[in-house]
Amino acid sequence: MIVKTFKVRKKGLVICGGILIALLVILVVFGIVHKATTKTYPMKTESERQEFMSDMGWEVSEEYTSCKVVSIPEEFNETYESYNELQKEQGFNLKKYKGEMVEIYTYAVYNYPGNAENVVINLMVFDGNLIGGDVSCNELDGFMQGLKNPDPDSSKSSDEKDSDEEIVEEESETSEVEEDKKNASSSDEKESKSDKKQSKNTFDSNASDESEVPESDTTETTSDSVDSSDVSSENTSAAESSTQQ
Numbered sequence: 001m002i003v004k005t006f007k008v009r010k011k012g013l014v015i016c017g018g019i020l021i022a023l024l025v026i027l028v029v030f031g032i033v034h035k036a037t038t039k040t041y042p043m044k045t046e047s048e049r050q051e052f053m054s055d056m057g058w059e060v061s062e063e064y065t066s067c068k069v070v071s072i073p074e075e076f077n078e079t080y081e082s083y084n085e086l087q088k089e090q091g092f093n094l095k096k097y098k099g100e101m102v103e104i105y106t107y108a109v110y111n112y113p114g115n116a117e118n119v120v121i122n123l124m125v126f127d128g129n130l131i132g133g134d135v136s137c138n139e140l141d142g143f144m145q146g147l148k149n150p151d152p153d154s155s156k157s158s159d160e161k162d163s164d165e166e167i168v169e170e171e172s173e174t175s176e177v178e179e180d181k182k183n184a185s186s187s188d189e190k191e192s193k194s195d196k197k198q199s200k201n202t203f204d205s206n207a208s209d210e211s212e213v214p215e216s217d218t219t220e221t222t223s224d225s226v227d228s229s230d231v232s233s234e235n236t237s238a239a240e241s242s243t244q245q
Contacts (some may be wrong), residue, residue, distance in 0.1 A: 040129050041129060042130075043123060043129060044129060049064075049105060052123075052130070056148045056149055057148065059109070060109055060121060061107050065098075065106050065107060065108055067103060068103070069104075070102060070104060071102075072094055072097045072099060073099075073156075076095070086144070086145075086146060090132070090147060092131055094124075094132055096131075097131060105122070105125065107121050108120055111149075113150075116137060118138045118139050120134065121147065122134050122135075134147065169231075
């Protein structure tokens, strides 16, 4: 009997251990990121389903029109493959639920763009969470699309659109009135400042005029004083002459 022994170096073990640890870290991180990016929609109650459909942009019936339980087949035929492609576009994948029993809630849609009739929304629920669905028309020349309304505004009625336009016009008019008020207030403030400045200038001008003494009045007073002195001198001379005689 021949026995062969192999000697493994410690350096090799360390490298292999490091590689395994790195792979485990990558798998754990990938699982966490994948779980974080896969958004779940709880569908356990009627209010949760109604809220979801409203967020998708649909006006639907207050209660589901039908609820049935179906089995996802183990093998997908061409029809199921095509349907699952639609689900993949929405972030779902029915292949994860092969062989499982799922519930399908159906609601009537009232606001499909173009006012199409007989339009329904189907919600596929497994274990209380949404796993897929579609919006479709039951007519012969019907259609099928994803769960989100591609153009919520176009599905509004003419009355709703008119109401929105009136709201926009009212907001615009309110903005214009506020702007006019601001401009008028600014203009009044400027006029008030101008009036105050003009009143101050007038007061200063009157005060300056009162403090000045007219030159003509001073001249006349001096002249009158000189004339009186001359008359007094003449009267004194006449009296002296009369005494001597």
